[in-house]
Amino acid sequence: MLRHFLRDDDLSPAEQLEVLDLADELKKQPFRDTLAGPRAVAVLFEKNSTRTRFSFEVGIAQLGGHPVVVDGRSMQLGREETIEDTARVLSRYVDVVVWRTFAQARIDSLASVSSVPVVNALTDEFHPCQILADLQTVRERKGTLAGLTLTYLGDAGNNMAHSLLLGGVTAGLHVRVAAPEGFHPAPWLLDTVAKRAAETGGSATVLTDPHAAVDGADVVTTDAWTSMGQENDGKDRVGPFRPYQVNTELLGRTGKDTVVLHDLPAHRGQEITDEVLDGPASAVWDEAENRLHAQKALLVWLLERR
């Protein structure tokens, strides 16, 4: 059966675990002939990228495949060709389509007519590939996932917060997000997260107090205060978000041996300080590396299970 990975809950809890186990295997043994031929994978970007671009391109090559990496704005899609017609054509050339775009509705449209798996490489609403890498990293550091508390500080209405909530409760985490009023997750998302949490024993909590949010946290993570596409929306973020900065003082309040994550790119001195990012609690470079392993695992899972 054709499967896509458009949101974190496109994998069941058991399936997410299969992908994470496979990611650990591929980290030890990187080469596999899943895409030998070579079979091609389209990797399309309508927003900037460093990690996602390199990790997919390298990962596809390590699976024996041929990555076709294209700036989406240079495609006919950037003129008048529809998303659906683009999907119909790409499905005739490639075995997977990976897309970084704006509204989730765009990737949903692509997937609705694609005859090959579609993978979300970040939309305005979700960043599910990043969360697979984050979970792999947490498990490496903590030895387990279910039952841990992960706190996210920053824009809790953005793609990272949504995916950490949905992917985190899928793994049985207790996910707390803390943000100023006006930057909280969408109610529809919280309903979906609550249903998934009820299956796994995880939980989701939305707070405004950053100190209460980090108390007892096993993992603290953050993200850009201004996401791609929000640069000119006229909202003041620096003032409201300042109390949510991940710094040494705030980290000291967890009362635990906390692991710090950041999906990167970091805005040093804004959402996170140099001292924390470069300090002993930081797992951010492993996290970035794990994008490679986790996404390869996802591709293998999508292609070999069919």
Ligand code: CP
């Ligand atoms: N974390 C992440 O997705 O990084 P890029 O924007 O560089 O791909």
Ligand code: NVA
């Ligand atoms: N929330 C950020 C994530 C970047 C990887 C953005 O969308 O710009």
